[in-house]
Amino acid sequence: MKVTGLEPIKKTKWKVYIDEQFAFVLYKGEIVRYEIQEDREISEETVDRIKTEVLTKRAKRRALYLLSRMERTREQLRRRLEQDFYPEDVAESAIRYVESFGYIGDADYARRYISSRQSTKSAWEMKMALLQKGIAKEEVERALKECAPEQKESDTIRRILEKKRFFAETASDAEKKKMQDYLLRKGFHYEEIRQVIQVPFWNT
Numbered sequence: 001m002k003v004t005g006l007e008p009i010k011k012t013k014w015k016v017y018i019d020e021q022f023a024f025v026l027y028k029g030e031i032v033r034y035e036i037q038e039d040r041e042i043s044e045e046t047v048d049r050i051k052t053e054v055l056t057k058r059a060k061r062r063a064l065y066l067l068s069r070m071e072r073t074r075e076q077l078r079r080r081l082e083q084d085f086y087p088e089d090v091a092e093s094a095i096r097y098v099e100s101f102g103y104i105g106d107a108d109y110a111r112r113y114i115s116s117r118q119s120t121k122s123a124w125e126m127k128m129a130l131l132q133k134g135i136a137k138e139e140v141e142r143a144l145k146e147c148a149p150e151q152k153e154s155d156t157i158r159r160i161l162e163k164k165r166f167f168a169e170t171a172s173d174a175e176k177k178k179m180q181d182y183l184l185r186k187g188f189h190y191e192e193i194r195q196v197i198q199v200p201f202w203n204t
Helices: 028-033 044-069 074-083 088-100 106-117 123-132 137-147 153-163 173-185 190-197
Strands: 003-010 013-018 021-027
Touching: 013 028, 021 028, 021 044, 044 074, 044 088, 074 088, 106 123, 106 137, 123 137, 153 173, 153 190, 173 190
Parallel strands: none
Antiparallel strands: 003 013, 013 021
C-alpha cells in the first residue's frame, strides 16, 4: 500500500489517502509519529495500529460527546461519525462501545419517540419518521404495538385541532377542506378526519 495523498483540512489536520482512496484523518503530530509521507509505502500493520491506537479511541470519545448533546439512533450516530471522517470499521467499533453501556438502543429510542408523540402524530407519521432515522421496520412496528396499541386517530385529530384552535362548528367549508388536506398529509385516514371535522365528501 502507498500513501498517495495528504490533503489539509486545517493547519494541523490532514486527510490521508492510501492507494488513491481516502483512508482517515490525522493530526500533524500523528502523521510525523507514524512516518506518513506522500508517495511512501505504508504497511497494513501501521494502518491497523493507527486505527487501534488513535482513531478508535478518538471515535469513542466523539460518540460519547455526540450522545451527550442529543439522543440518536444507531444509524444517526453512524452517519455522524462518518461525516466526521471516521472509517466505517472504526465508526462501528465506537458504536458497539457506546451500545455496551446502554447509551444507544433503537428499540428504546422508538418506544420513547412514540410515547412522547402519539398524542399529536398519526401512527403512519411516527413510523415514517423512525424509518428515516434508520430504525428497522420490525423494531418500529413492534414499538407501535407496545406503545400505541389502541391509539384512536379521532382522539389524536381532536388534540391537533385544539392545539391549532380549529373549531369545526364555526369553520367554513374552505377552512375544513384546508384542514382535511393538512391531516391527510400527516397520515390520518380520510374517514376519521371527516367524522371529526364534519367535512363534506370532497375528492381527495
